[in-house]
Amino acid sequence: MSSTSLPIVSFIGTGVMGASMAGHLLDAGYPLIVFNRTKTRADGLLAAGARWAESAGEAAAQADVVITIVGYPADVESVYLDPDGIVAQAREGALLIDMTTSTPSLAVRIAQAAQDRGLEAIDAPVSGGDVGAREGTLTIMAGGSDAAFGRAVPLFECMGRAWTHVGGPGAGQHTKMANQIAIAGTMLGMVEAFSYASAAGLDAQTTLRAIGAGGAGSWSMANYVPRIINGDFAPGFFVKHFIKDLGIAIGEARQMGIVLPGLELAERLYRRLAEEDGGAELGTQALWMLYERGLLTR
């Protein structure tokens, strides 16, 4: 298929994740329009052939597909639902794909507003972090109609390694919350296991070899323990973003009337870590520091 027959994509939010993801679309030949609050972060894409728009709404008005990955739910709400935002400005029939990790209820509101204007919307948060975005190996969890999902798949193919249609509007965000809740518990267990091992005088490398491939094994242990051993607490995935995600999950859980004490504990510990100087800007494996520095009390 020649690039002229590909739909025009507007990509809003060209931070660490978005810049890599948009780059893959450009590489695949999609005509690309970009907007970002800080324009310099789009420089690489503009140099590679993307066109600049002066606002999210202006970007949306020129595209067949609008993809967003911005910071917080408030940012998502603003770029989609402001009077001059994406939903108001997009062309009839356009497909809107929000890949930010945001609230399920907001995803439902956006989908409803989009439908009212003859647009289709998908919530499609990702996991896999900066490395996954760079290497095009993200996992994508998409909520929306079958038709909208089908339209999005060719784009997902450029950005990810796996994509799952998990349900209707909001289901992508709910699935991402389940993902983050599982990670929260696993990180707790992993960090506490190696904190214990350290206190007991065990060699961390040997401990990882002894327990990493068995019933205690996890993606987190395999990927983060080597970084912890090397004193590497760089993100990866930012503590501040994990706190945002866990906060959303706690809010949703309370609304649904369920009690998740492991999630609440993990969120408290990560907030405690963020109180440390520079803690919010570290990677999630830095939870280790709370334990190593003896910052916890019973």
Next chain:
Amino acid sequence: MSSTSLPIVSFIGTGVMGASMAGHLLDAGYPLIVFNRTKTRADGLLAAGARWAESAGEAAAQADVVITIVGYPADVESVYLDPDGIVAQAREGALLIDMTTSTPSLAVRIAQAAQDRGLEAIDAPVSGGDVGAREGTLTIMAGGSDAAFGRAVPLFECMGRAWTHVGGPGAGQHTKMANQIAIAGTMLGMVEAFSYASAAGLDAQTTLRAIGAGGAGSWSMANYVPRIINGDFAPGFFVKHFIKDLGIAIGEARQMGIVLPGLELAERLYRRLAEEDGGAELGTQALWMLYERGLLTR
């Protein structure tokens, strides 16, 4: 090597785990003597050619290698350190291998007592559960001297798939504790993720497909979520044994002056589960029931 040149092994504790493990030694041609508190649980081994001893001490007195896998630390202490126990009765030069999950400090005491009598002792707890024992795929974490570990390896080869010499006496138990602590957090995260998914109306099978292979993935998720979906709460690994292990870990952590809130939360929740009728006899994946039945309060 013909079987007559293999060392004589006394195996003490022929429960679900021990019977399978001892069976592998018998299959490999080791002359086997067995003792168990409940003799009927050794019937299969006796029928297959093992010899019966009337006590742990009597079994030890006839063997080159003594292997134990009994219930609780008090049982370990009794079979090893009673006046007519293994340490008192074993032949000079014998190798003692305790594969029970027990306390590191007791492992150190046994190793010291063994050394005083010219014996060698290893603490070598396992992970992999009943299935690992049956299939000979256990993971073995061994603490003791290099020489003692070297002598034990041919026996480990019969019972396990992986064995690691993790340090001196007690290090095997400490490593097992690290293993259980990691599992505790992972189980919490896994169960809470799928409790959230259920409350949000997501399909569990689809959620597992969407998140199981990415950053939220773990051995626990891959192995236990399918059982939870099928309503299968049979052990696997007993809730009551996990509570024992977590209790040992908490005691050790406190002695070492470290605070592990995730471990303490998991232990509280598993104790809460054990208060339910029959809860202690279920598999660890039954933690799900606490959430599903709304038994938790904030």
